[in-house]
Amino acid sequence: MTCHDAREQLSALIDDALGAAERGAVEEHLATCAECRRELERLRDTVALLRAVEPARAPAGFVDRVLEAARPKPWPRRLFRALLLPWPVKLPIEAAAIVLVAVGVVYVFRSTLEPARFYDAPPSGTTILSDTARPSSDASRDAARPPEATRAQGATRAKETARTLEGGRPQEAVRAREAERAPEAAKAKERDRAPEKQALEKKSPEGPPAAKTTPAPEAFKEAGQQSKDADERRAKLDDTARDVAKRQANVPPAEPQVAGKLEESPARAERSQDTAGARARSLAREPEPRTDTLQAPRAAAPAPAIASFVAPDVSGRLAVPDRDAALQTLARLLARLGGVEDRRFVGDEGPIVELTISREAYPELLRDLAALGRWQLVREAPALPEKVRVVLRITR
Amino acid sequence: MDRLRRGDPRAFEELVIAYQHRVFGVALRMLGSRAEAEEAAQEVFLRAHRAIADFRGDAKLSTWLYAIASRLCMNRLASGERRLLREGEETLARIPSGHPSPADELERSERDAALHRAIAELSDERRMVVVLRDLEGLSYEEIASALDLELGTVRSRLHRARMDLKEKLERFLP
DSSP, X not given: OOHHHHHHXXXXXXXXXXXXXXXXXXXXXXXXXXXXXXXXXHHHHHHHHHHTSOOOOOOTTHHHHHHHHXXXXXHHHHHHHHHHSSHHHHHHHHHHHHHHHHHHHHHHHHHHHHHHTGGGOOOTTXXXXXXXXXXXXXXXXHTTSOHHHHHXXXXXXXXXXXXXXXXXXXXXXXXXXXXXXXXXXXXXXXXXXXXXXXXXXXXXXXXXXXXXXXXXXXXXXXXXXXXXXHHHHHHTOXXXXXXXXXXXXXXXXXXXXXXXXXXXXXXXXXXXXXXXXXXXXXXXXOSSOOHHHHTGGGGGSOXXXXXXXXXXXXXXXXXXXXXXXXXXXXXXXXXHHTOEEEEEEEXXXXXXXXXXXXXXXXXXXXXXXXXXXXXXXXXXXXXXXXXXXXXXXXXX | OHHHHTTOHHHHHHHHHHXXXXXXXXXXXXXXXXXXXXXXXXXXXXXXXXXXXXXXXXXXXXXXXXXXXXXXXXXXXXXXXXXXOOOHHHHSOOOOOSSOOHHHHHHHHHHHHHHHHHHHHSOHHHHHHHIIIIITOOOHHHHHHHHTOOHHHHHHHHHHHHHHHHHHTGGGOO
């Protein structure tokens, strides 16, 4: 037996785990090999060290904890675990619950916040300088307006409406033809408007004027779809119209009436002109402002009143030392980037500008805004449309 | 055994009392942490409790429990989910002595530390065999049965483990 073979058996020799023959052979080699005997002794000492290790003891209370854990659970808990513990059952239930909650949250969020997000919630007391839409909540302020101012402004606007309709623009002709599809009741009322113009003048203010020209739902929807065209038209309005708009800043929009105006075809333009003129005259005579007559000029730009309830794609704040200079720079910037300033408000903190810019030019606009002052992006739609509607609040 | 198979709670309690330290010892030396060892030891007894009806009795009850304990520990070691930090100083208990001198105490402390380290550094398979044989005192046959290994494999693993330890503890040997 070689030293290598003998040393392989030393552990078993120590443990007395060798057969008689193996043991004899190893002992025979050890008798003649001092080196292997020394190896055996060192191995024996190592094993002695290991065996001298004090046995580990389980911590106090271990038995009680094991017995408690092994005790059968009450049947309701076992049933509950049996129902919910298997993953194939548990996972779908949990997933469905998460999806339901998410859908619910999104639904509630959208339905409650949509009106509240109007222009990123401009501060109260905002004065609208544009000639177009305003939140309908302004209606409450109407009552406080001096009747004279309202009448004067109403008359001017009525004349403008008449001029506009007289022009008989083709777009409106198309729209009017589409509006012809509206239910008969609405159309009949519309047709009857001219003959009733005198009667209209005598109607009491309490009479719901919107009811006379309330459009069918379809016509109302069409008016909403025409908001783009209306935006373009709006941009072309002359300075006179803007002055008028300033004076009538607090007049309620009364969208149904606006949509109703869309139903007027070029063929009826003449009639409408008469109606508008008659209204203007009647306004001059009437002691109290009439809501229906005040709405007449709104036919010039009806759609934005509806579009205004759609939240802008982007809103943000621009803090600058000189707001007037910033507005001028913004105007130049828009001219360069091909953007259009749609409206301008005066809020408590400063001007609020709504503008439209192409999606391609939008990143550059953001860069330039950041260069103008301290720019803070408040909201940005996840997916921007071709024409991005931006609301800027310019503050100090 | 019959009482155990019939589900006699008292019999199970006696089983836990009788084997708690041995099962816990194997878990502690294999896993290194007292907390993890207690958790594993508890799981061993719970598994035994659930499977007692399947125990055929052709091996000793202790061997059966060691088999459950060793499998559970090896699974935990292989899972990779266990804590990496081992409480090395807890791995082995101190070797008792009478009233040692400060010099003896220092030497014993160094030797214990070296012993912990040496055992902890063994591969899991070799450590398991050494623990069962030299710390728990199982026979080769019992180890082969508990670990489901050939007798020759047990013998060679044990020898390799002891040779590793001998080399690492050379300076503490007389």
